[in-house]
Amino acid sequence: MEKLTGAQAVIQVLLTEEITTVFGYPGGAIMPIYDALFDYSDEIHHILVRHEQGAIHAAQGYARVTGRTGVVMATSGPGATNLITGLADAMIDSTPLVCITGQVSSKLLGTDAFQETDVIGISMPVTKWNCQITRTEDIPSIMAKAFYIARSGRPGPVLIDITKDAQFGVSDFSFEKCTHIRSYNPTPEIDYSSLEAAAELINQAKKPMMVIGQGIMLSEAEEALRTFADKSGIPVASTLLGLGAFPCNHPLFVGFVGMHGDYAPNIKTNECDLLIGIGMRFDDRVTGDTSRYATQATIIHIDIDASELNKIIPTDVPVHADAREALLFLTHLVKERSHESWVNEFKEAKQTEVETLSKGYANCDTQDVRMDEVIKLLSNLTHGESIIVTDVGQHQMMAARYYQYNKTKSNVTSGGLGTMGFALPAAIGAKLGMPDKDVIAIIGDGGFQMTLQELGTILQSKIPVKIVILNNNFLGMVRQWQEMFFERRYSFTEMISPDYVKLAESYGIQAKSIASKTDLEDGLREMLDAKEAYLLEVKVVKEENVFPMVPTGASVSEIRLA
């Protein structure tokens, strides 16, 4: 049998798992693994980031657009703790990651050794699974388990902490992919009677609607969903993370639900007689006040994670299943129907929204650029076919509202955790995962300044991502809340930006700054036509608000248009 060092074994496992891209940052405790990686730079493309948080967000972006597992490497201590935000983000947004951290030698564990930290303890609440390896011979089987757990069932991040002596040690190497763990059942056996009950409700419903989430993409149920929607005639609304799973230009697509979602699906939530949640988790930003959420409706909830069923919204028919399998089966059981007048009600509500919002814009019709205009134009110019990576805040909601996501896995954003600083590194990962697609990061001035060091990664690895900074010199979403709920007391939300053009240029990235409507289209076209990375700063209206809005504590049907 082949003898390998632990470090070499790690690399062999990555090769067997067909990992071609790794995001990381070397340091003392992971040096043996980096040394082993050095011999495989043709097979494994290692992206050297500028901060470990950048590595993990990049891996998330990569995983979200490819559906494959993102891999991260970091050293012990600060290297490992810098991953925590990304782990929490990947955990709540169900993103498959395997993070490999170096650890001090096993004999030093617990002694406060240099760069020692209890990363297993720290990361426990924010990983799907984690494990410390102190023996070389355990590396292949535990790594195999890590990849199996990360991707199966409801995906999530796994962290493997490997002590330096285990990396240096030598052991026989044999690798077998993990396909079963006694205590873990990621693929539930479908209870067909629950689907039959669901189908009966669907066949009787007069005003049914679907709310889909990222689960559609995670289970590759896009086509199954389209077939089901076309046959059943049920309108489809989406959560933030579900955008793209069902084409925005499909006649049955009725918009995005939640706090800053569209007017129509929010008010119709409280008018429908049947609500079918698929691969979504009734997040509080989706439901508003849960005691007044779709109480008139019968609820069907399909999810692969049993603990999500009945967690937030009492469900009449919980279906513990993979979304694709459930939809395929349901399609057979449901009658071919069309709900024309019901779907038209959504269109009418949409019209109300458009008219009310445009009245609001009429008052500020100057040369100043609004965020929504940037997104609408970008959407038209790219035909809704680019990969859009957003950060967190007003620009994120504008992008979700006005970009026409027509392709699956084209919307990458930090949904559950709301991590500012996510977009720039995530866009790097997305571009590496989908090099033939246009990847456009849309970021606010606040979020951009949280991880702008990753411009260095773009420079070094020549990653042709496009970056749009919507700069309003404010932490805009917090400012909006201060305006609406804190008597305009703008407590520490005004923010001064550096000269982004000079900044980008210092990293060898082409850049331009525009501040007027007349320059917008040319500016966006120039950015889109660029063959290399490009940064476009758009100075936007300082105090624009995102509407519609469901204020905290309100019911979704109390959504405000102004």
Added chain:
Amino acid sequence: MEKTFTVSIFTENSIGMLNRITIIFTRRHLNIDSITASESEVKDVHRYTITLKTTREKIDKVLGQIEKLVDVIKAFVHEENEIVFQELALYKIKTASISNGEVEQVIRDHHARILSVDPLFMVVEKTGHVADTQLLFEKLKPFGILEFARSGGVAVTKPMKELSTYLKELKVK
């Protein structure tokens, strides 16, 4: 309505399991009343018995999140009438206090037993529910209790199925 629940969790024998389980309670701001861990009747399967006061709704959600842990084989929740539950308490009292006969009577009345006698102190053991061990505590208190310790509860369930059936099902798969 808050009630006392007993959660029995069967897990793989892996490092950190206790931590993985307790942080789920911590996150929901639930206080654990007692906790014990031991090997179960199945080799390599560990058993945690946790008691706490909470609502049925909350405990069901907690159970879902515990079962989601990769290394958890199965978790069950029971109300007090569905289990046989026992705790153990040790009382260290002065040996001299036995001389007047009253202490001896208290020990007899409570079906407690003397575990060890030292010239200076003796240790009394009592098994039972919290109410029972607490009552003995109150009775011995006037004579001076030097030290007192109560274990977490151990419990077995009344229904005749649970883990062994479940493990068999897993093997069939």
